[in-house]
Amino acid sequence: MIALPPPKPEILARRDEIVAALLALLPADAVIHEALRMRPYETDGLSAYRQMPLAVVLPSTTAQVAAVMRYCHDNGVRVVPRGAGTSLSGGALPLEDAVVIGMMRMNRILEIDFDDRLAVVEAGVTNLGITKAVEHEGFFYAPDPSSQLACMIGGNVGMNSGGAHCLKYGVTANNLLGLKLVTPQGDIIDLGGDHLDAAGYDWLGLMTGSEGMLGIVTEVTVRILRGPEGARAMLAAFKGTEIAGAAVDAIIGSGIIPVALEFMDKPCIHACEAFAHAGYPLDAEAMLIIEVEGSVAEQDSLLDRIKEICNRFDPISLKVATSAEESMAIWKGRKGAFGAVGRISPDYLCMDGTIPTGELPFVLKRIGEMSVQYGLQVANVFHAGDGNLHPLIMFDANDASSFHKAEAFGGDILKLCVEVGGCLTGEHGVGVEKRDLMHVQFAPHELDQQRAIKTAFDPAWLLNPHKVFPLLDAA
Amino acid sequence: MSDLIAPLNEAGVAAAVREAGAMRAPLSIEGHGSKRGLLRPVQAARGLTTRGLTGITLYKPTELVLSARAGTPLPEIEAALAEHGQMIAPEPPDTRGVFGAELPATIGGIVATNLSGPRRITAGAMRDHLLGIRFVNGMGEVVRNGGRVLKNVTGLDLCKLLAGSHGTLGVMTEVTMKVLPAARASATLAIAVPDLATGVRALSAGLTSPFGVTGAALRLDAAGPVALLRLEDFPDFVAYRAGRLRDDLAAFGDVTVIEDSAAIWRDVRDAVPLGAMPEDAIWRISIRPSAAPAVAAALQAAFGARLLLDWGGGLVWIAGPATEAAHAAVMAAAAAARGSFTLFRAPAPMRAAVPVLPEEAPALAAIGARVKAALDPFGLFNPGRMRSSL
Numbered sequence: 001m002i003a004l005p006p007p008k009p010e011i012l013a014r015r016d017e018i019v020a021a022l023l024a025l026l027p028a029d030a031v032i033h034e035a036l037r038m039r040p041y042e043t044d045g046l047s048a049y050r051q052m053p054l055a056v057v058l059p060s061t062t063a064q065v066a067a068v069m070r071y072c073h074d075n076g077v078r079v080v081p082r083g084a085g086t087s088l089s090g091g092a093l094p095l096e097d098a099v100v101i102g103m104m105r106m107n108r109i110l111e112i113d114f115d116d117r118l119a120v121v122e123a124g125v126t127n128l129g130i131t132k133a134v135e136h137e138g139f140f141y142a143p144d145p146s147s148q149l150a151c152m153i154g155g156n157v158g159m160n161s162g163g164a165h166c167l168k169y170g171v172t173a174n175n176l177l178g179l180k181l182v183t184p185q186g187d188i189i190d191l192g193g194d195h196l197d198a199a200g201y202d203w204l205g206l207m208t209g210s211e212g213m214l215g216i217v218t219e220v221t222v223r224i225l226r227g228p229e230g231a232r233a234m235l236a237a238f239k240g241t242e243i244a245g246a247a248v249d250a251i252i253g254s255g256i257i258p259v260a261l262e263f264m265d266k267p268c269i270h271a272c273e274a275f276a277h278a279g280y281p282l283d284a285e286a287m288l289i290i291e292v293e294g295s296v297a298e299q300d301s302l303l304d305r306i307k308e309i310c311n312r313f314d315p316i317s318l319k320v321a322t323s324a325e326e327s328m329a330i331w332k333g334r335k336g337a338f339g340a341v342g343r344i345s346p347d348y349l350c351m352d353g354t355i356p357t358g359e360l361p362f363v364l365k366r367i368g369e370m371s372v373q374y375g376l377q378v379a380n381v382f383h384a385g386d387g388n389l390h391p392l393i394m395f396d397a398n399d400a401s402s403f404h405k406a407e408a409f410g411g412d413i414l415k416l417c418v419e420v421g422g423c424l425t426g427e428h429g430v431g432v433e434k435r436d437l438m439h440v441q442f443a444p445h446e447l448d449q450q451r452a453i454k455t456a457f458d459p460a461w462l463l464n465p466h467k468v469f470p471l472l473d474a475a
Numbered sequence: 476m477s478d479l480i481a482p483l484n485e486a487g488v489a490a491a492v493r494e495a496g497a498m499r500a501p502l503s504i505e506g507h508g509s510k511r512g513l514l515r516p517v518q519a520a521r522g523l524t525t526r527g528l529t530g531i532t533l534y535k536p537t538e539l540v541l542s543a544r545a546g547t548p549l550p551e552i553e554a555a556l557a558e559h560g561q562m563i564a565p566e567p568p569d570t571r572g573v574f575g576a577e578l579p580a581t582i583g584g585i586v587a588t589n590l591s592g593p594r595r596i597t598a599g600a601m602r603d604h605l606l607g608i609r610f611v612n613g614m615g616e617v618v619r620n621g622g623r624v625l626k627n628v629t630g631l632d633l634c635k636l637l638a639g640s641h642g643t644l645g646v647m648t649e650v651t652m653k654v655l656p657a658a659r660a661s662a663t664l665a666i667a668v669p670d671l672a673t674g675v676r677a678l679s680a681g682l683t684s685p686f687g688v689t690g691a692a693l694r695l696d697a698a699g700p701v702a703l704l705r706l707e708d709f710p711d712f713v714a715y716r717a718g719r720l721r722d723d724l725a726a727f728g729d730v731t732v733i734e735d736s737a738a739i740w741r742d743v744r745d746a747v748p749l750g751a752m753p754e755d756a757i758w759r760i761s762i763r764p765s766a767a768p769a770v771a772a773a774l775q776a777a778f779g780a781r782l783l784l785d786w787g788g789g790l791v792w793i794a795g796p797a798t799e800a801a802h803a804a805v806m807a808a809a810a811a812a813r814g815s816f817t818l819f820r821a822p823a824p825m826r827a828a829v830p831v832l833p834e835e836a837p838a839l840a841a842i843g844a845r846v847k848a849a850l851d852p853f854g855l856f857n858p859g860r861m862r863s864s865l
């Protein structure tokens with residue numbers, strides 16, 4: 001288990017006074033301090049970790065966020081920003097002596113401009129909410145995490161979230177123009193703007209993926225894109241993971257970058273098929289879902305080229321969707337992968353390392369060996385084009401030793417990712433989950449350099465101080 | 476510069492920085508120095524160049540990744556990529572023409588200035604394709620950030636912070652880029668538009684089409700404004716989309732489809748059609764595209780500015796007299812459009828006298844000063860380059 005920093009006793013002792021002060025700054029219904037009503041905020045998508053906060057506030061405006069931040073800063077109170085709480089790394093996990101700032105009431109869309117291809121939205125607008133607001137004109141917001149129905153754009157900025165289509169369209173950082181930010185001191189500043197590449201330091205880039213440690217994002221200016229004429233998926237099943245990996249290399253080597261290129265191993269295929277009845281081949285060791293875009297003729301041409309490449313790798317089956325419905329059926333299993341694994345195992349940990357794609361066969365072989373060694377099942381889904389691996393480690397939360405084993409197994413997978421030239425997290429963030437593994441990827445002075453940047457924004461370390469960096473002995 | 480230190484490896488860079496730190500003697504940081512004339516003159520008696528750190532250290536075409544030491548000349552990298560039909564997608568400009576430099580840019584210099592060409596509008600900027608860096612900080616420590624994989628959110632993203640920091644935060648010694656397949660074919664639609672505003676609308680129409688436009692520029696030729704829209708993909712795709720776009724955009728003006736347009740875009744990338752005179756100052760303004768006509772009108776009225784628009788109208792290249800009055804007009808036009816400006820080229824005394832970038836709000840400037848101190852506590856790197864105070 002990962003330790004949380006000890007609460008400051010003087011803050012816990014002042015709880016009533018702090019709640020009263022927050023009530024003076026915000027409408028009464030925006031301050032939550034009863035245990036029962038704070039319960040939903042004690043955890044996030046990493047539900048093995050729970051911690052009740054000191055209080056929860058739900059501001060509706062940037063000015064309210066600034067007022068709370070200024071008060072907390074002046075009074076040495078820690079703050080934990082929270083979007084929808086879908087973080088899989090414990091990014092939104094509270095602290096006992098911290099005020100949680102929940103962003104869900106800041107859910108207005110402030111501006112949409114199709115000609116300039118941008119939208120200005122508050123941080124609590126959901127990821128899918130942006131696309132929903134622009135799709136009637138054929139536009140979309142590109143990064144599409146599987147959690148897009150729930151997760152909020154502010155949380156996406158916090159984690160620099162990706163999605164199945166980021167091979168072509170990039171992750172959150174590549175699709176932002178500007179942010180409105182409340183600093184740890186309670187100042188309101190604008191970063192970037194409504195144009196590309198604002199001159200000066202790239203504050204926008206630094207903020208994205210900073211996991212709520214540098215400031216509270218209240219507004220986001222995103223790029224919106226006109227969608228393609230159409231898209232279609234195909235499925236290719238192979239006799240071995242190595243063979244599927246070689247097919248991925250061959251597709252990319254041929255100069256085709258599909259919009260999506262997803263990989264599933266046998267346990268994952270079986271779990272998804274039992275759940276979604278998508279018609280996945282149960283005898284395959286590995287399966288690819290490949291999506292292409294363009295006019296119908298362009299789709300046909302690309303899918304023909306890809307089929308021709310796959311045929312060189314002795315596929316078990318190739319299935320090309322002939323309609324939007326068939327594409328959806330192919331995607332259905334993959335999109336429900338987490339839920340499907342949830343049905344065969346009471347609990348699972350979703351890992352998120354990235355590896356050089358050429359290392360895929362070796363890494364999958366090692367994960368298989370570790371699975372035997374730890375006595376825990378694992379299913380692998382993988383953004384194959386970009387090397388982002390999601391092993392789902394199944395365990396039983398009612399059995400403490402099973403959870404500890406799962407955590408150790410996950411840690412070993414991530415160490416392996418770093419060993420082969422990859423990293424600890426491709427899109428879910430470090431949070432509390434991977435905090436104590438940071439030394440595997442970074443030398444002490446490299447972590448100190450990053451800590452110094454955190455200190456430059458937040459000298460008192462009040463904002464999400466228990467995330468990302470291993471706790472210092474002094475803390 | 477009287478004294479230029481040219482280490483042959485990363486350890487040499489670190490040693491030079493530690494020595495400079497011990498002496499509290501600031502350094503100007505450069506690769507080949509091809510953009511020495513960009514932004515403010517650096518206040519340093521000695522220089523440090525990465526030109527001795529050369530060579531591609533990793534290239535895996537099927538993994539879409541390339542690493543090179545910071546001093547590697549860009550043409551060398553582009554040639555290696557071309558052998559595998561790949562490219563650096565943001566198509567960084569060759570600024571030799573603008574600055575009258577002899578040596579080509581180094582990859583480190585391009586990343587440090589985050590300069591991107593026409594494809595930036597759809598493919599992203601240099602910083603979007605930067606996967607990892609090694610750099611020497613102001614304490615003389617070698618720091619790694621990012622990595623060599625395409626997706627990575629482990630820790631704070633110092634890659635983006637250093638990209639575009641113009642050498643003021645650290646000396647990059649090696650960079651790792653995401654590279655992409657180059658298109659097999661391209662074509663350009665040239666639309667003879669009646670005026671600049673119509674041209675910007677035509678570019679917008681192209682960019683909001685489903686046809687994947689990868690370049691959208693507006694040239695103000697003597698014969699009249701020409702809107703340029705580029706398509707890149709497999710040959711049959713390009714032909715189909717050019718046909719569709721030609722029909723869709725006919726209302727904006729006469730459309731010509733140009734099959735072989737590489738030279739057109741190379742020129743746009745390098746601001747050749749701007750037609751800047753040797754004695755002219757050059758600025759770049761970044762704005763939302765719909766603001767371009769007002770910005771253009773203001774600058775033409777103020778000093779008869781020569782203009783070139785890229786990024787669908789979101790990037791305005793400006794040439795005009797190297798005077799503080801012209802500079803004030805550029806700053807005012809950028810501010811009115813809530814955009815950002817860069818004084819790209821001007822005589823050194825002018826660059827030293829005026830803000831070359833927009834000022835930051837006080838709360839942000841305070842953070843900026845602390846971030847600078849966190850990376851470069853002794854103020855060694857490129858003092859004065861971006862702002863007189865940093």
Ligand SMILES: Cc1cc2nc3c(=O)[nH]c(=O)nc-3n(C[C@H](O)[C@H](O)[C@H](O)COP(=O)(O)OP(=O)(O)OC[C@H]3O[C@@H](n4cnc5c(N)ncnc54)[C@H](O)[C@@H]3O)c2cc1C
Pocket residue numbers: 044045080081082083084085086087088090091092103123144145146147150151152153154155156157158159160161162163164211212213215216217218338427428464467
């Ligand atoms: C079923 C499922 C599928 C998922 N699929 C994907 C996927 O495909 N790709 C992917 O990348 N992720 C995925 N995730 C992870 C998660 O959804 C993302 O990390 C998401 O961006 C979190 O958004 P949120 O609004 O829930 O933020 P939270 O979980 O509430 O917070 C995330 C982090 O951001 C900070 N934060 C939140 N709001 C703000 C703000 N306004 N200002 C500053 N900091 C803030 C928090 O402190 C925290 O550190 C998935 C999660 C689940 C449960």
